[in-house]
Amino acid sequence: MGATMPPMPRRFMPLTRALLVAVAVLSLAAASQTVGQPASAAPASFTVRPGTQQLEVLGATPGTQLELIRQGAVAGTGTVDALGSFEWRQLPVGTYGVQVAGSPGTMVGGNQVTSFHAPAPQQPFYDAQTLTNGFNFITTRDGTTLSANVVLPGPADQGPYPTVVEYSGYDPSNPGNTGFAQVFTTLGFAYVGVNIRGTGCSGGSFLPFEPVQSLDGYDAIEAIAAQPWVKFHKVGMVGISYPGIEQLYVGRTQPPHLSAISPLSVIDDTYRGTLWPGGILNTGFATPWATDRAHDAAPNGEGWETDTTGKTADQLTTCAGNQNVRLQNPDPVSTIEDNPFYNKTYYQQIDPSRFVGKINVPVYLAGAWQDEQTGGHFPDFLNKFKSSPHLFATMSNGSHTESLSLGEFSRYADFLYLYVGQEVPTGIKAFVAPVLAQQLTGMSGLHMPPGNNYAGMNVAQAKKLYNSAPPIRILFEEGAADGQPSGAPLPRFEHSFRSWPIPSAQVKRWFLTPHGKLAGHAVRHGVKQTKARSFRADPKALPATDYTGSSSAIWGPHPSYSWKQIPQGKGLGWITSPLKKKLVAIGSGSLNVWVKTTTKDVDLEATVTDVEANGTEVFVQNGELRASHRKLIASRSTAIKPVHTDLQADAKPMPKGKYRLLRIEIMPFAQPFRPGDRLRITLDPPGGSRPLWAFATLDHGQRVTIATDKRHPSSLALSIVPGVKVPAKAPPCRSLRSQPCRTYAG
Secondary structure (H helix, E strand, O other), rough: OOOOOOOOOOOOOOHHHHHHHHHHHHHOOOOOOOOOOOOOOOOEEEEEEOOOOEEEEEOOOOOOOEEEEEEEEEEEEEEOOOOOOOEEEEEEEOEEEEOOOHOOOOEEEEEEEEOOOOOOOOOOHOOOOOOEEEEEEEEOOOOOOOEEEEOOOHHHHHHHHHHEEEEEOOOOOOOOOOOHHHHHHOOOEEEEEEEEOOOOOOOOOOOOOHHHHHHHHHHHHHHHHHHEEEEEEEEOOOOOHHHHHHHHHOOOOOOOOOOOOOOOOOOHHHHHHOOOHHOOOEEHHHHHHHHHHHHOOOOOOOOOOOOOOOOOHHHHHHHHHHHHHHHHHOOHHHHOOOOOOOHHHHHHHHHHOHHHHOOOOOOEEEEEOOOOOOOHHHHHHHHHHOOOOOOOEEEOOOOOOOOHHHHHHHHHHHHOOOOOOOOOOOOHOOOOOOOOHHHHHHOOOOOOOOOOOOOOOHHHHHHHHHHHHHOEEEEOOOOOOOOOOOOOOOOOOEEEEEEOOOOOOOOEEEOOOOEEEEEEOOOOOOOOOOOOEEOOOOHOOOOOOOOOOOHHHHHHOOOOOOOOOOOOOOOOEEEEEOOOOEEEEEEEEEEEEEEEEEEOOOOEEEEEEOHHHHHOOOOOEEEEHHHHHHOEEEOOEEEEEEOOOOOOOHOOOOOOOOEEEEEEEEEEEEEEEOOOOEEEEEEEEEOOOOOOOEEEOOOOOOOOEEOOOOOOOOOOEEEOOOOOOOOOOOOOOOOOOOOOOEOOOO
């Protein structure tokens, strides 16, 4: 591989460009038919474009009533919108016709709607497409065109270049916004930013994470890989957050010319991890994000579509025409709100944890436990990348951008060099990383820690060195690195493991006592019982979030958090005695509490904190649960990870005057607890302990009673990992990134 790998055959040698174009046009002919067939029909007035479980009508007269015909019967109806379009979604595979209502003579027949698993186009379809430096369009298998911006690190004739693709519904193809592209071109990679259908200048209609976007991504990868300026005719994928998540959707389709993916700051189980954690709607991040995507996917919604920068007159015309299906976009917020339970038809198709096992290329994944946007649930699917030949994962405390921090960038860049470029990593990354860190955090004068030394190695040797380190890397106490400014995006120490979950991890359980303690054993028989403790569940007792600043300022060294104490009577807490030995917790947790309520349902949040020997309390992690969602999936639940069915059929109200066991999942985290520290767990309504996440909580003012007697042994279970070396002294308050601190008040 790399220097020893022979160049791949040039696909353009066997066929002339004209023949390739002809093949491509013929392959699309069946995908787009116009009224006027048969010859006896009315004059042409609209176009039909079938696709994957979808069918679009384009160029029709606004207000026209249409009928969808299948097997001689009306299978659906619709009204043409103001832009002359209509779209049917989620259609069964089959052949369809479209006609003006009651006018069979206007029928456009023979439109084949295909399945997600239909064969991909043959190679000539991709070879026929030409992409040059600058703004372009890529044609997908159903005829939809996706806008793409190519940024080369040098002249095309001085290539080929290792190439990476960013694919999302933001603005990666905007020729006026190439800041992220410069990160990769400086490293020596060609960069191609592609907008998913229904966004930017791309055609089609938009719904977040719709399955057809996976197939479009396949087509984009294959069309880009076919270009003469692409090294080895193989490309990798890059991106953080939305474009990171999209890599999982594209990777599952197994494009033959995809070399590797590097998803950063992603989600695993979309319903349980981000949209409805514990069955409670995330109105602080999830629904505002969906609202923003709907706004940007409206006609010319991103604003740059009509900008002439970098576009020819013909490209502006294509971009304008591609806006014409946007009025057919479903409302993503309504879709989320209309599915408060785990609707398998909807949520399984947007749940990456269900299909990452199909990804068959090397994967580099990174994220943060306290990620204020996508959340910290993502490690739960790391053990599901079964088909990937290599999975490398780096996890740390911190924010949404921690996956691009100085402590992670070296290993990330090396992965791209080795598995996309098939070349030995260079030292230029040491100059790129501090500039990127300054842009994200506002901190200057920082330096990337030294990484592997590949001097004198060939690619095979460099890969061997890279792969010699355990693939699961945990960065601890990000922001408190010795000798660095407080809050800098660098870890204080780290530890690596061979797999996830960590094989050496041991379950440690503490029992909640009637007096607010966490003890190593349950209440024993014969011990005098104290009246059960209770609180009034009032979600308005605390602010919705602990941070109200800008979304970018939170990535700086010392965001202004306002992490409030739970008001007296509005929640409960339990705390250990000072620890005699250090404990390092890595992984998920479970708070198992026996709860009685005065109403039929209640929303609860469990929060783990570290009360240090000096009296400083540090936020660690938390999780939520709506009591009616308490039924577990027994086959997937463990001592430290409860998995709830979240099915409507399983939802049950709380019984009057009776206790029920609730298992609240604590999302994954990694935290050292030093000798003298005290581990604390609190329970109250959701809110007030995260920067962006807020919740549509129930507000009945109910009394919540927690039983901690022998019959009801409430407990906290965490994953404790031995053998991790921890600095003796705790870091200063406020130095840890995305872990606010306060004085412990009991």
